[in-house]
Amino acid sequence: MRLLRSITLAFHSMWDYKGRTTLALLGMLVSTLLLAFLLAVLHNFQTSVDGQVSGLGMRQIVAMPGRILNRKVGQFDLSTLMSVTTMTSTLTAQDATNVKKDVPGVVAAVPQTEVISSAHYGNASTEILYTGTTVGFDKVFRLQLAEGRWLDRADMNTQAPSIVLGAQTKQALFGKANAVGKTVVIKGVPFQVVGVLAPKELIGFNFDQRAYTEYSMLLHTTSVKYASMIFFSVSPTASMSQVAGQIDGVMSHDHGTKDYMLVQANEALHLVDILMKLITAVTVGVVGVSFLVSGIGIMNVMLLVVNERTREIGLRKAVGAKSYQILLQFLAETLIICLLGSGVGLLLSDFMLKLLGHYYAAMTTQMPLYVVEVSFLFSVVIGLIFGLSPAIKAVRVQPVDALRYE
Amino acid sequence: MISLRGIRKTFLDGRRELHVLNDINLSIEQGEFASIIGPSGSGKSTLLHVLGLLDKPSSGEYLFSGESVVNMSARRLATFRNRRIGFVFQSFMLMPRMSVLENTELPLLYSHLSRRERRQRCEVALEGVGMKEKSRQRAVNLSGGEKQRVAIARALVNDPDLILADEPTGNLDETTKMGILQIFSDLKAQGRTIVMVTHDLDAARIADTCFRIGKGRIADADLGGRTP
Numbered sequence A: 001m002r003l004l005r006s007i008t009l010a011f012h013s014m015w016d017y018k019g020r021t022t023l024a025l026l027g028m029l030v031s032t033l034l035l036a037f038l039l040a041v042l043h044n045f046q047t048s049v050d051g052q053v054s055g056l057g058m059r060q061i062v063a064m065p066g067r068i069l070n071r072k073v074g075q076f077d078l079s080t081l082m083s084v085t086t087m088t089s090t091l092t093a094q095d096a097t098n099v100k101k102d103v104p105g106v107v108a109a110v111p112q113t114e115v116i117s118s119a120h121y122g123n124a125s126t127e128i129l130y131t132g133t134t135v136g137f138d139k140v141f142r143l144q145l146a147e148g149r150w151l152d153r154a155d156m157n158t159q160a161p162s163i164v165l166g167a168q169t170k171q172a173l174f175g176k177a178n179a180v181g182k183t184v185v186i187k188g189v190p191f192q193v194v195g196v197l198a199p200k201e202l203i204g205f206n207f208d209q210r211a212y213t214e215y216s217m218l219l220h221t222t223s224v225k226y227a228s229m230i231f232f233s234v235s236p237t238a239s240m241s242q243v244a245g246q247i248d249g250v251m252s253h254d255h256g257t258k259d260y261m262l263v264q265a266n267e268a269l270h271l272v273d274i275l276m277k278l279i280t281a282v283t284v285g286v287v288g289v290s291f292l293v294s295g296i297g298i299m300n301v302m303l304l305v306v307n308e309r310t311r312e313i314g315l316r317k318a319v320g321a322k323s324y325q326i327l328l329q330f331l332a333e334t335l336i337i338c339l340l341g342s343g344v345g346l347l348l349s350d351f352m353l354k355l356l357g358h359y360y361a362a363m364t365t366q367m368p369l370y371v372v373e374v375s376f377l378f379s380v381v382i383g384l385i386f387g388l389s390p391a392i393k394a395v396r397v398q399p400v401d402a403l404r405y406e
Numbered sequence B: 001m002i003s004l005r006g007i008r009k010t011f012l013d014g015r016r017e018l019h020v021l022n023d024i025n026l027s028i029e030q031g032e033f034a035s036i037i038g039p040s041g042s043g044k045s046t047l048l049h050v051l052g053l054l055d056k057p058s059s060g061e062y063l064f065s066g067e068s069v070v071n072m073s074a075r076r077l078a079t080f081r082n083r084r085i086g087f088v089f090q091s092f093m094l095m096p097r098m099s100v101l102e103n104t105e106l107p108l109l110y111s112h113l114s115r116r117e118r119r120q121r122c123e124v125a126l127e128g129v130g131m132k133e134k135s136r137q138r139a140v141n142l143s144g145g146e147k148q149r150v151a152i153a154r155a156l157v158n159d160p161d162l163i164l165a166d167e168p169t170g171n172l173d174e175t176t177k178m179g180i181l182q183i184f185s186d187l188k189a190q191g192r193t194i195v196m197v198t199h200d201l202d203a204a205r206i207a208d209t210c211f212r213i214g215k216g217r218i219a220d221a222d223l224g225g226r227t228p
Helices: A001-017 A019-055 A091-103 A165-172 A215-221 A240-255 A265-308 A310-318 A323-359 A369-396 A400-405 B044-051 B074-084 B102-109 B115-128 B143-158 B175-189 B203-207
Strands: A061-063 A107-120 A125-133 A145-147 A161-167 A181-184 A191-197 A210-214 A230-233 A260-264 B002-013 B016-028 B033-037 B059-064 B085-088 B162-166 B192-200 B209-214 B218-219
Touching: A001 A019, A001 A310, A001 A323, A001 B059, A001 B162, A019 A191, A019 A265, A019 A323, A019 A369, A061 A240, A061 A265, A061 B102, A091 A107, A091 A230, A091 A240, A107 A215, A107 A260, A125 A165, A125 A215, A125 B002, A145 A323, A165 A191, A165 A369, A210 B016, A230 A240, A260 A265, A265 A310, A265 A323, A265 A369, A265 B102, A310 A400, A323 A369, A323 B074, A400 B102, B016 B044, B033 B044, B033 B203, B044 B162, B044 B192, B059 B115, B074 B085, B074 B102, B085 B143, B102 B143, B143 B162, B143 B175, B175 B192, B175 B203, B192 B203, B203 B218
Parallel strands: A125 A210, A161 A191, B033 B192, B033 B209, B085 B162, B162 B192
Antiparallel strands: A061 A230, A061 A260, A107 A125, A107 A181, A107 A230, A145 A191, A161 A210, A181 A191, B002 B016, B002 B059, B209 B218
């Protein structure tokens, strides 16, 4: 009851000193806005990446050119990133075929390679990633078709080149018109469009600005000799690390040296997780300083308020207010300012998150509960720490001095 | 009801000691209206602060209804002031942004009364000083006389044993002053115990007894004609 009365008194006083209250509140608002928005963006980014990669199935292994120093399976951390040497690719479609044939745990193996090129249709042209891959690629990435079909065995015929367009490539060349059956020119070669992909959002990937042709067709029309990556889909019943070991065995035997590296999807996610934790820690640290600054700001404003209200404090004491009641009143004022600032900051950060989601559809826009909890915890701690000094100053006001104060 | 024996109050001004109250002996009975007159700097306000338990004497004994109050803890003193003493100040000491009702209610916020009881008491006190109709008005919009009426209502709202008034007519014009003095006369008629410090002889004359303070010492004062 007494606490409730202190809170009511605090609200009254804050209303009476609206200008100062707003100033004090602004600092906390901006700090919370920063903290909540950044943490929520990081959280949503990680959730989106996790969701999208999990959506593809975590059971993927990717072969890439280059080597990682002394890496053992399951030991993927930040230092791994700095232990990679890049190499010219020696990956081939034959590697994919050999692995698929020799490793029973691999249910699909598709190579991919690409060059940046121009695609033309009539007067329209656009820059694309001219990509070569094989029949199973659409299954590996669960691609949806907006028109036509994906590449099939018949498309291996270099005499009748066919192509599947990404959503943006189609839009750039054909607008809203149908593309299937039309002829697109890439690298001076006329390709018949057999399919158009539905738009696909996957963080770190670009499907929409590509044009996919059969792998051998790309080698035939460019100077490219090797694949940039090979994607292996692992059977749901097989052990990922065991299959990775077997793929490694086949490829190192075929290559005669270890000029590639194998990355498991779950390991990549683990790396994202580590990175996110690091960025989150840095964010909390930086925003912590912002909270500290706003706390000092609030303390200064409250010290001014105590000075301005010396007569009021003296009067309250003269008519019977006890020290703890004065302490509670001023502490409650600081806490309410902090909580209000935090609350408004959270609402604004939620709004900004939704706004961001509007422009980046691939990202989820949930405000995680822990962000709300952390924001309020920060504001309460700051309120208690920085509200104590003004409250103690108010308690020390002697009624007789205050009554003389003009 | 109150008894002061050998009360001294000394302030330090750098290294110099200022003896503001020197061996004050004073008794005021229940229902008595006493005025204390004296020139500026004579120690009137300091004496009132000691009487109101806002300031501790440097030495001496102060009995309030037979109870020694000199060595009470700050917490007990706060409760004592809240329940037994009402203050009226020269500069009114109202919260300008608060309403008349809220200003009157202030001492009750530190009691255990419910909101309803508090409001009832405020209405009675405001009615007593003719300010009930203006209870919703902000204090800042009141005239000087109205502010002092509200301050008197605030002093009465806890039904205190002792009312202390520090120059209650000091900031008022002649007409308004007479209105406030009339309220004090009415309070005297109700049997309230009042101590008023003033340098206004008109104000001092309405009291039952009058004391003169000078150089920190107190003596009976003969104002001639006393109690109107």
